Amino acid sequence: MSAVRTARDRARRELTEEILAAGRAQVAASGATSLSLRAVARELGMASSAVYRYFATRDELLTALIVEAYDALGEEVERAAEPRAGASRRDRWLAAARAVRGWALTHPHQYGLLYGSPVPGFHAAPERTNGPGSRVPLALLGIFAGAPEPRTPIAAPPPPLSPVLTDQARWVGALVSPAVPEDRVVRGAMAWTSVFGLVSFEVFGQLRGSFAPAEELFEHAIGRLADALDAP
């Protein structure tokens, strides 16, 4: 067991990567439902049975592709949300939201795989997808950790949270440190779901005939969401 592995091992890693790449391309081209082991094998010029040396089943390959996609999106959003010199919280929020939209528009089928209707007859193992799937919400949450930076104070006080909602929000808020206060978590969740609602509508074609192309609506919306988030 040396750090430098054998030729066999290197070949294995490479082929695994090639299989993933072919699967990724297939999902990108025609969606997750039509992902097929046989087509992947054909693409790589190997017998369909050979793929089974690398992924025990079609569902395993699909799970790996989901994890990959969550990680790809997560990485982009994390980078955008990162604290930077001269970047306010609002800037980071806007950048993160744009990263979500940008990735979704360039990878519509992978976006659909993650945030669209679940693939029928397939349930990804939660212990494999939960972590990667949490990267985006955690990155967004991280932006609002710590004290708020008030900008445009709102006259009306925010409506109180119900006890259940308070508990949920406290639990979520404690996932980052320093913990985010409950009302902020709830506002963040609303902003988070808004962004994905908007992006899903755009990617899945619901805005055709009204706000498509949705660039401007999106920009306006995330600006307003930022205003709401920045309130004390």
Added chain:
Amino acid sequence: MSAVRTARDRARRELTEEILAAGRAQVAASGATSLSLRAVARELGMASSAVYRYFATRDELLTALIVEAYDALGEEVERAAEPRAGASRRDRWLAAARAVRGWALTHPHQYGLLYGSPVPGFHAAPERTNGPGSRVPLALLGIFAGAPEPRTPIAAPPPPLSPVLTDQARWVGALVSPAVPEDRVVRGAMAWTSVFGLVSFEVFGQLRGSFAPAEELFEHAIGRLADALDAP
């Protein structure tokens, strides 16, 4: 061509309805991708080729099911959004939003068919789905036609709309009468996408481990959205 049709005609109508019902049940049970003409025929105890007397192709059946689903949801939302004695705009908005969520939770697969990732290799004819698909947004828009009912005035003035966004919002606002002012349309669009973002996240399982069950988050969110909508 009398109003009362022949026996053959009655039988045709009935069987068409039965085929739709079987298809609906199949979508409800396992999602749109696994809808199969053969399975529908099996369900009805007829030869698979017989279905072709009623629907020229699988895609036609799927289109019909999409139209049906849009109409079912549209009807519920329209009813909820209807002006009623003693019901404020806010009440109507809350009822409409709850109708969306309620329908989605009881028909998750049909909801996925309408608002999830598009079925691969299938494109519904826009001239058939556009009308039914507009019912929900138009119902929501209708709630806010005419003058606003200010409740909790917001200190900060709303951010101005870009020229493109103004045009889009004006066009959308003119779909109902009296026309809805641009800024209100944009706020409505944000509320609309928020509701569907929240519902999609809940139905597609993205809130597992944080805000699920999402009843309370949803109630809170639509309340806050109502506050924003009711601003002058």
Added chain:
DNA sequence: TGTACATCAGTGAACGCGCGTTCACTGATGTAC
């Protein structure tokens, strides 16, 4: 009211396709002595 013809619904077999997965096998690569 009865007959002749046209229309239509439903059948069953078939075509051609692609899929996931298994299995016995061969040949190459790795390992222990």
Added chain:
DNA sequence: TGTACATCAGTGAACGCGCGTTCACTGATGTAC
């Protein structure tokens, strides 16, 4: 450094399945005279 054995990657054929769609057909229903 060389040999003997164990491990593993990849093959090709096969199983069993379900699908959408077509086609020539039969028998029932509708229509015109």
